[in-house]
Amino acid sequence: MPKKTSIFALRCTIGQEKSVATLIEKRVDGNPDADIKAILAPEALNGYVFIEAPSQREVNAIITGIPHVRGKVVGKIDIDELEEFLIPKPSTEGISRGDIVEIVGGPFKGEKAKVTRIDPDKQEVVLELIETQFLIPVKVHADYVKLVEKGEEEGEKM
Structure with a gap:
């Protein structure tokens, strides 16, 4: 026993x-x-x-x-x-549309971006890079973003 x-x-x-x-x-x-x-x-x-x-x-x-x-x-x-x-928390927890995040890994490391879409099932976020001339949507795993500031609430998570 x-x-x-x-x-x-x-x-x-x-x-x-x-x-x-x-x-x-x-x-x-x-x-x-x-x-x-x-x-x-x-x-x-x-x-x-x-x-x-x-x-x-x-x-x-x-x-x-x-x-x-x-x-x-x-x-x-x-x-x-x-x-x-x-119990692990989902990577997308605490991130919502309109938030400003910093990319902490990958080819866009150090860039700031605005969250345009969240896919909680795949743990991915779609971002628009802020400091570029053209608005380029970039899909990044939520582990590679760090919340910088809460944006205005644009709606619920998609």
Whole structure:
């Protein structure tokens, strides 16, 4: 019968969450007696790493001596509180027609553009480049745009 586990929050230096998670993972891999089930370092939450283990003592034993850990384990966390970090959000969320975006990847990197159409199924946006002489519609994956300013509401997503 599997042991019951809990999720514990661990405070760490802001910006070092991934390195702390990686060091914990290496330590767990090198210790066959460690009973750590999962490690989560969400990008959206600075300064915390979440560890799934049967007891707080197990977590404290594995984090001893790891750099950038700030103090002991903060406490147990309910899985419902972490749900927003576990379920990926669509790339088109928060972008609407008329918004001004900056293209952050691809051949038009660094260009500003206006959103003319959104395809949430394909996670794509159609843009008109602002700083060009001609209005050229460009289709870009929503991961490659960053919202610069909200535009006037021109209507619902298409």
